[in-house]
């Protein structure tokens with residue numbers, strides 16, 4: 001739909017080295033709607049469209065781009081400035097911790113990440129540090145079961161810190177260790193404290209915030225709380241195989257300057273992709 | 287004074303932003319705004335009345351009408367319906383279906399109903415173990431088959447068990463599934479065809495925004511939704527996704543999930559929600 005209305009506008013444009021103001025305003029209005037529909041934070045949509053309008057009008061048209069392409073390029077640059085171009089994770093000995101809201105896809109993503117490193121010939125293991133959710137131990141151990149990935153958990157133990165300490169000892173011969181944690185949100189103070197304590201004991205090299213692609217307006221506030229608590233290295237967006245566009249992750253990124261690292265595209269262990277900014281932005285704009 | 291289009295549009299624009307910040311989907315905000323415009327432009331207003339108050343008052347009326355037209359007494363329905371009442375819970379991945387079933391079981395048992403749970407998610411890792419632990423904690427009978435078996439068969443088995451043991455209610459879990467996967471929606475249709483549930487309850491999360499429209503619409507068009515439960519309201523979203531779901535389905539919102547414990551389920555209150563969103 002954005003494409004159709006833009007094509008209609010482009011037909012009215014005369015050639016010039018600067019772009020027509022009326023054209024830019026029409027296009028920015030369409031882009032605003034696309035970003036709102038994609039769940040970008042309302043405040044961020046207003047900021048983005050203001051920056052977009054100013055830059056699109058003040059910058060000279062690139063000789064090889066038509067007016068519509070010029071505006072899209074400016075927008076693309078604005079957005080990639082925010083979300084980054086992916087995170088290069090070294091293929092070396094390291095510890096990784098996954099955190100996020102309830103049901104966002106952490107446990108599934110821990111298994112996917114583990115497979116990713118196993119495929120690169122690194123000896124990889126996972127720790128189930130979720131002592132709250134019924135069946136968490138079974139879920140993670142079943143997910144990594146057949147894939148030659150190490151597993152550590154203690155079904156009866158309620159203290160997640162203890163499990164991580166014991167896990168680090170038991171898994172000392174592994175190169176990559178990935179810890180799954182219980183779902184939590186910013187208002188659960190005791191769970192935020194647990195996460196901070198877990199991070200101190202585990203000392204991960206990478207801490208990923210797992211965000212559902214469909215998350216709405218609360219994304220930036222939640223991301224900020226997680227980042228303030230333990231420092232987040234990257235965002236992993238899950239459930240991108242649905243219809244959600246991931247605007248909440250864009251806002252989370254804008255709020256905290258955390259780059260987007262991976263995208264989850266299904267329930268199977270291979271359904272993990274490295275973040276591709278072009279595909280993300282084109283989907284965002286519909 | 288006759289209300290003119292330009293003044294009304296300006297105030298509507300401000301209210302639209304409030305609704306959008308409250309997680310009401312853009313498509314639904316558009317439709318609500320159109321309805322408000324139609325109700326207001328060209329109408330008369332008294333000299334002393336502020337236009338912004340009038341427009342907000344009209345918005346509240348429109349929202350209340352949306353909910354009252356679909357209100358539903360869940361407990362009364364259960365009391366009066368021929369037993370066993372079969373309730374199937376559906377929705378996309380991770381929204382809180384399994385946990386919600388445990389909460390609903392507790393609510394019904396507190397009202398002296400007998401309940402059996404069907405472990406209808408035979409697909410996801412750890413799904414049967416998860417619901418089994420809930421059933422054990424609550425002292426509820428669970429009907430399960432082994433992982434990978436046909437969900438329709440598990441639910442069928444649970445209904446036969448309920449008939450034989452004169453149990454009032456069957457709560458049937460199902461695997462989370464993306465509304466984009468036609469084969470998985472077809473599987474739900476098969477579950478419905480074989481087991482004829484009395485109620486199909488759509489479970490979605492209040493933490494989701496615009497996508498609630500896509501999911502509610504797809505589930506409603508393929509398997510049909512009789513009512514919805516919106517979870518995770520304790521994470522503090524405004525709750526506008528309830529408006530999106532109610533608007534798209536035309537069906538009642540039955541409960542809000544407000545936490546991970548068995549008692550964290552509250553009855554839907556339209557006035558409370560509208561007040562929360564409009565601040």
Ligand SMILES: Nc1nc2c(ncn2[C@@H]2O[C@H](COP(=O)(O)OP(=O)(O)OP(=O)(O)O)[C@@H](O)[C@H]2O)c(=O)[nH]1
Pocket residue numbers: 100101102103104105106107108109130133181182183184238239240241242264265266267271379380410462464
């Ligand atoms: N379609 C799809 N489903 C996913 C994806 N990632 C996870 N899921 C599903 O989403 C649901 C929740 O995933 P989990 O891994 O249990 O989420 P979690 O964050 O560990 O949940 P909690 O531990 O309860 O906070 C499960 O049904 C997963 O199979 C994805 O990328 N696509």
Ligand SMILES: Nc1nc2c(ncn2[C@@H]2O[C@H](COP(=O)(O)OP(=O)(O)OP(=O)(O)O)[C@@H](O)[C@H]2O)c(=O)[nH]1
Pocket residue numbers: 102103133183377378379380381382383384385386407410460461462463517518519520521542543544545546550
């Ligand atoms: N904070 C909060 N968490 C909830 C609520 N309802 C469910 N959860 C949590 O959300 C996570 C996912 O819940 P599940 O019951 O496994 O969700 P599901 O829809 O059955 O997931 P799948 O079967 O994998 O599709 C769990 O960690 C639950 O404890 C709620 O109202 N508030």
Ligand SMILES: [Mg+2]
Pocket residue numbers: 106107108130133136180181182183
């Ligand atoms: Mg988990």
Ligand SMILES: [Mg+2]
Pocket residue numbers: 383384385407413459460461462
């Ligand atoms: Mg479930």
